[in-house]
Every structure is written in structure tokens, then in C-alpha cells.
Amino acid sequence: MAELINIEELNEQLQLKPRFKVEVADINIHNRLSVPLEGDLFQKVEIKRLDDHIWLSIIKADRTYYSPRLHIEIEQKEKVCILHCTFGPDPNLWTMFMFVHFFLGLSFMALLVWLYTNITLDNTNTIVYILMSLIALSWIFLYIFARQNRQKAAPQSKQLLKAFSKLIR
Template sequence: MSVELFEVRPRFRKLVPHSMEELTGNVKTSLEASAQEITGSVGPSYLVLKVKSDERHFWTPQLNVSLEDDPNGTIVNGMYGPRPDIWMLFVFLYFLCGFITLVVLIIGLSQYQLGLSAYILWAIPFTLGGIFVLWFSSRTGQRLGKDQLQKIHGFVQQHLLVNGTDV
């Protein structure tokens, strides 16, 4: 599994020739095995897989999986990403930087059109720099969590995506 440059939350979609009950039962049994380094929760049509809590850090990824019935088996949709609280923090910070950029741009261009000093426009490079810093830190976080992502993906390949085909 490779992570592309601009892929924020890597995804996969596979068709597995097993029923949802078989898949969830298999994953639940595997999670209960004490030797596994993966933990999570299993519902009737979803899974959330994480690294055990003693190995987690700020950038630890998790996998959210939804299962859909299909005449040929089950469609498995997976999306890797940070914990929901980390994800919302970044969404909020991106929104905040974007909103500040928009407000500064509106005020600055209004002042410019009125023939007034538009020094506030000098704040735009800083807000765009803030967006770049957020992007760079999220990419750094992805690199720091890559080994754990591979660990989760290995578990999924072994216990969920056996004989799966791309959809």
C-alpha cells in the first residue's frame, strides 16, 4: 500500500467472497487473540482497528472499515486516518486559516479600492504559510505513523481481505 503525495486519508475498496458475519466473526476472533498488536471494535457492518494503546502516540493512525452486502460476497471499504479528535483539530485549523485569509483579503481589497492603505494584505502570506505548516505537519505525521499503518494493513490483509479483489 503506497501513500500518494496529496492523499490525506488513504482508502481501499475490495470485494471479498465471504459474508459480513464471517468477516466480522473472523476479525473479532483475531482481535481477541492475545498475541495480536491490534485492537478495535467490531459492529455488524463496521470495524474500527487501532494499534494497542501502549504503542499509540499523537500521530497513530486507525482504520475505519464499512462492510456492504453484495451478491458475490461483501464489499469492504477501508479508510485510514488519524483519530477523530486529531482529524477535527486539523479540519478546524485549516478552516480557521482559510477564514482568516478570506477576511484579510476582503478587508485589504476593500481598503485598496477606497484608496486607503492596505497593509493588512501582508497578513495573507502568513496565513498561507500557516496552511503550508499544517499540510507539512500532517505529512510528517503520516510518515511517523507509517509503520503502524503498515501493521494495521497487514492485519487487515491477513484476517479480512483474504481472496479480495479490487472493486
């Protein structure tokens, strides 16, 4: 089995939902993951399974808005299983985050149309430039906000990674 990646390496990635892969020699990993697990570590981690997908998340009592969720997808090969793992926020938060990005993108495109219209009509573009700058600053703010929350979630991410390593060993 490959060595698991550490959280610091994942946090250095630019993508907002860090990903990694793990190869497991056990082709019957489905059976092992179906057994209820006990221990201190698994009292703090909630596990949900659906076919080839497993979600590890922090229990509701300890969960905050930035708490991570580890999604594991099992890909069955001939002699090994490849586990595709993705850290991400709660799906509701992620949906809202993507909606805000979509709204900002749509607004930016509308401002581009307004800018083109003002240029062809020889009107002033000051307000358009100000609004476009505000949207660009909003995107930068959202990115910084997401990165800071990922740093805050690092201890919980480590907890999920420990639970994941115990699950597959």
C-alpha cells in the same frame, strides 16, 4: 480477492486520509469478523465493530499522536462484499486539524474583505498582504506536518494492514 495495496503506494497519494477498496468473495464476512481473534499481531491491534463498520487501531500503550486508525466499511453486494478502507488519524486530532483549517479559511476570507475595502478606499494593503501570506504559509506548514506524520506512522499502518489481511483471509 484483490491484492492489498502497500503503505508506500498509499503514502504517495496526495489526500491526507488515504483510501482503498478490497473485494472479498465471502458474503458472510460479518460472521467471520465477529469472532474474537488471537495471536501476536492482534495483541497490538484494537478492533471495534459497529454494524457494517470496523475500526482497527493501535493499542493505547503503543499509541502516539500520529498513530493511524483503519476504518473499514462493509458494502454488501450480491456475490461479493466490498470493503471500503480509509486510513486516518485519531478522530480528536482530525477534528482539531479540520478546526484549524476552518479558522484559517475564515480568516483568509475576512482578509479578502479587508483587502477589498482597502482597495476601494485607496488605503495601503501591506498588512493585509503580510497576513494573507502568513495564512498561506500556515496551510503549507499544516500539509507538510500531516505528510511527515503519515510517514512516521507507516510502520504502524503496515501493522494495521497485516491485521486487516489476516481478518479477511
